[in-house]
Amino acid sequence: MTGTTGTALGAPAERREGRRKVTGAARYAAEYTLPGRAHAWPVPAAVARGRVTAVDTAAALALPGVLAVLTPGAAAGLGEPEDGTLAVLRGPDVPHRGWCVALVVADTPETARAAARAVRVDYATAPHDTRLTEDHPGGYEPEDVNGQPGRLESGDPEAAFAGAEVRVDVTYRLPPLHNHPMEPHASTAHWDGDRLTVYTSTQGGTTVRSVLAGLFHLPEEHVTVVSEHVGGGFGSKGTPRPDVVLAALAARHTGRPVTVAYPRRYLPATVGHRAPTVQRLRLGATPDGRLTAVLHEVTAHTSHVREFVEQAAVVSRVMYATPALLSTHRVVPLDVPSPSWMRAPGEAPGMYALESAVDELAHALGTDPVELRVRNEPHQEPGSGKPFSSRHVVECLREGARRFGWAGRDPRPGVRREGPLLLGTGVAAATYPSQAAPSTAAARALPDGTRVIRINATDIGTGARTVLAQVAADALGVPLDRVRIEIGHSDLPPAPLAGGSMGTASWGWAVHAACAELASRLAAHPGPLPAEGIEARADTTGEAGADSPYAKHAFGAHFAEVAVDTVTGEIRVRRLLGVYAAGRILNARTARSQFTGAMVMGLGMALTEHSTLDPAFGDFPEADLASYHVPVHADVPAIEADWIEEDDPHLNPMGSKGIGEIGIVGTAAALGNAVHHATGIRFRELPLTPDRILAGLLSEGRR
Numbered sequence: 001m002t003g004t005t006g007t008a009l010g011a012p013a014e015r016r017e018g019r020r021k022v023t024g025a026a027r028y029a030a031e032y033t034l035p036g037r038a039h040a041w042p043v044p045a046a047v048a049r050g051r052v053t054a055v056d057t058a059a060a061l062a063l064p065g066v067l068a069v070l071t072p073g074a075a076a077g078l079g080e081p082e083d084g085t086l087a088v089l090r091g092p093d094v095p096h097r098g099w100c101v102a103l104v105v106a107d108t109p110e111t112a113r114a115a116a117r118a119v120r121v122d123y124a125t126a127p128h129d130t131r132l133t134e135d136h137p138g139g140y141e142p143e144d145v146n147g148q149p150g151r152l153e154s155g156d157p158e159a160a161f162a163g164a165e166v167r168v169d170v171t172y173r174l175p176p177l178h179n180h181p182m183e184p185h186a187s188t189a190h191w192d193g194d195r196l197t198v199y200t201s202t203q204g205g206t207t208v209r210s211v212l213a214g215l216f217h218l219p220e221e222h223v224t225v226v227s228e229h230v231g232g233g234f235g236s237k238g239t240p241r242p243d244v245v246l247a248a249l250a251a252r253h254t255g256r257p258v259t260v261a262y263p264r265r266y267l268p269a270t271v272g273h274r275a276p277t278v279q280r281l282r283l284g285a286t287p288d289g290r291l292t293a294v295l296h297e298v299t300a301h302t303s304h305v306r307e308f309v310e311q312a313a314v315v316s317r318v319m320y321a322t323p324a325l326l327s328t329h330r331v332v333p334l335d336v337p338s339p340s341w342m343r344a345p346g347e348a349p350g351m352y353a354l355e356s357a358v359d360e361l362a363h364a365l366g367t368d369p370v371e372l373r374v375r376n377e378p379h380q381e382p383g384s385g386k387p388f389s390s391r392h393v394v395e396c397l398r399e400g401a402r403r404f405g406w407a408g409r410d411p412r413p414g415v416r417r418e419g420p421l422l423l424g425t426g427v428a429a430a431t432y433p434s435q436a437a438p439s440t441a442a443a444r445a446l447p448d449g450t451r452v453i454r455i456n457a458t459d460i461g462t463g464a465r466t467v468l469a470q471v472a473a474d475a476l477g478v479p480l481d482r483v484r485i486e487i488g489h490s491d492l493p494p495a496p497l498a499g500g501s502m503g504t505a506s507w508g509w510a511v512h513a514a515c516a517e518l519a520s521r522l523a524a525h526p527g528p529l530p531a532e533g534i535e536a537r538a539d540t541t542g543e544a545g546a547d548s549p550y551a552k553h554a555f556g557a558h559f560a561e562v563a564v565d566t567v568t569g570e571i572r573v574r575r576l577l578g579v580y581a582a583g584r585i586l587n588a589r590t591a592r593s594q595f596t597g598a599m600v601m602g603l604g605m606a607l608t609e610h611s612t613l614d615p616a617f618g619d620f621p622e623a624d625l626a627s628y629h630v631p632v633h634a635d636v637p638a639i640e641a642d643w644i645e646e647d648d649p650h651l652n653p654m655g656s657k658g659i660g661e662i663g664i665v666g667t668a669a670a671l672g673n674a675v676h677h678a679t680g681i682r683f684r685e686l687p688l689t690p691d692r693i694l695a696g697l698l699s700e701g702r703r
Helices: 018-023 109-118 157-162 205-215 242-254 264-269 312-317 347-365 369-375 393-404 464-476 503-524 588-607 667-679 690-700
Strands: 038-044 050-056 066-070 100-106 120-125 151-154 166-174 186-192 195-200 223-226 258-261 277-285 291-303 325-334 416-418 421-433 440-445 451-454 483-486 534-539 553-565 571-581 639-643
Touching (some): 038 264, 066 109, 100 109, 100 242, 157 277, 157 291, 166 347, 186 242, 195 205, 205 223, 205 242, 242 258, 277 347, 291 312, 312 347, 347 369, 347 588, 347 667, 393 553, 393 571, 421 571, 421 667, 451 464, 451 503, 464 483, 464 503, 503 534, 553 667, 571 588, 588 639, 667 690
Parallel strands (some): 038 258, 195 223, 291 325, 451 483, 571 639
Antiparallel strands (some): 038 100, 066 100, 151 325, 166 277, 186 195, 186 258, 416 421, 440 451, 440 534, 553 571
């Protein structure tokens, strides 16, 4: 990279670590080959609920190369974690199938795997319940869902809906979905006296450090967390997972460095999933398409280990003007693995249901779906009453419609055919909150002209190194190739996790502030710099994350065209277009990659991805990439993603909004609406697999 690349934010600078990744030089958590390193393999519980009564380790310990077998009670002396999913090997209780009940440590991963299979565990089983139903007697309404009220109500929504001239009352069902990052969850741990070093695949090393210090009763400065390269996470690595606790525990027990790399088949029961949701949408409107009532009621499951609520109803508090609003969540604790964050948690499933229901309302009214959305554009956030810092969803819809050729669309469903193929187009809007959290950063100027930026940010494949270098170069007024970025190490200034689409907004704010201070000091410094250079530090506590009088969100519009095969039931996506309003785009190349990647994930959500909870065994049969079907190249058309220029002065010094999740939010709904337009049939359960499509076509006589 040369100085001619430019320093302006928005330039399509190449990813700095790209060559290291494609040549294998970048090291991931399981690739730190420390001297004497051993490998550990977990033994998952084989029952859905109960307790361990005995563990026979004799056969495992007899295998050459086996160092130890950790059993329930091995972690009894650890501190109490706030997250119950980390309370592994503390005692005999089994809260769900797949819970770690033993850990084998051996010289090689192959030996550890064989020994884990040789461990014999006896259980006392207890009755279990894994069925999610809307009327489950154990369900309750949580007061809080990830910092927002579980229930929000304004006006008289029941009466307003009952009195509406046009009504839609529909229920949508989404299955459990799983994060499947290319790099499975893995950690390598090493003890040096009372000092612990872990190399771990995480979205937030600062949090991992804090959690490990609490668990192992250590000062935080005695814990070092390295997460230099992370092979994806999509939320499942947002907080520490059992692998890092088990690796540290095994390393302390054996006195050797230990790597725990969770097998992919174990991930669905171990690292979280998107909880299934049942969503009832009731929309009331006037004949001219003005919404008079929006009622969005969500039921989801959680585990008995840790409460996590899929906040799917929050989107109805953002999108459309209405005098009467009900947005509620109901959660049912079951004997299931703990759900957790998955890309755009809440917003992705919530917008699928809301935008599908809006499409159904448009059909009932005989109104164009784009125009219906525009007609109900709010002047302030419906849920909070706050003004928007910026909101250009109408511009996204208009520009997307122009590019997509929406004006030439025949609104009648089921009329376009190419032989056995039914063709259709669909639209959906999208929203995702724009957030920032307090962060710290340091910027140092060296005598040779290099500028070194240090911050414990994490690059999970989004290009954070590159974009932060652009922020620094812009603030310092230096060529991009003069900026060196150091991230992914807990000895660096602490920073929040890469999640919630707030990584760059948070880190970039601190980097910009540190660089602005450094530029001021350099301007006041006479003569050459000292050998150690000059450093400035910044801490955005009190600014980033502070209460704001504005509602801050990114917005977008998705357009899709599909072909539905009436013979096979297959759906082929022909076109996908996303147009976004996400503040100032800091790097055109990495931003487009984030948008299109999220759209592919939304395609998978709509057409291929699903899990089922086996009620007899309490686990997920679709536990690997042979049975859990993510989109492949043949499923993905040429995808177009672009954005409109947006100047929002209320965000951060860069004027940027998060872009990692907005791309998935509306994609599934646009595809579902396109399938309805193609077939004339409304499918209200995802994914839209051939068996489901064929059954619908047969029942309606459309084949």
